[in-house]
Amino acid sequence: MGKRILIVDDSSMMRKMIAKILQPEGHTIIGEAKNGLEAIDLYKSLQPDIVTMDITMRDMDGLEAAKEIFSFDDSAQIIFLSNLDEEKYREEVERLGALGFANKHKAKEILDIINR
Numbered sequence: 584m585g586k587r588i589l590i591v592d593d594s595s596m597m598r599k600m601i602a603k604i605l606q607p608e609g610h611t612i613i614g615e616a617k618n619g620l621e622a623i624d625l626y627k628s629l630q631p632d633i634v635t636m637d638i639t640m641r642d643m644d645g646l647e648a649a650k651e652i653f654s655f656d657d658s659a660q661i662i663f664l665s666n667l668d669e670e671k672y673r674e675e676v677e678r679l680g681a682l683g684f685a686n687k688h689k690a691k692e693i694l695d696i697i698n699r
């Protein structure tokens with residue numbers, strides 16, 4: 584079944600790319616945020632099924648935002664998306680309780696994570 588998804592990334596191109604992967608599979612993009620602060624606000628107001636979360640962003644990064652979101656909703660479903668140089672965060676992200684971790688260059692993995 585289609586999920587209601589919040590996309591968080593500081594790159595508008597990346598947000599578009601993620602939406603293009605998710606929408607044909609029946610998922611709905613209910614919001615987009617460009618930093619962690621916006622992500623927290625939108626999470627609380629929209630209560631999405633799933634969040635795709637960039638790591639490096641200005642103002643508040645994805646790791647900090649995820650901690651806040653988990654303290655608000657401990658069953659939040661967050662999938663982190665990383666650049667190659669952010670692979671070092673994979674372990675930390677898993678410890679936080681993320682649903683998954685996908686590389687931006689293989690962003691279609693988001694679909695496998697959602698479906699598993």
Ligand SMILES: [Mg+2]
Pocket residue numbers: 592593594637638639640
């Ligand atoms: Mg970024």
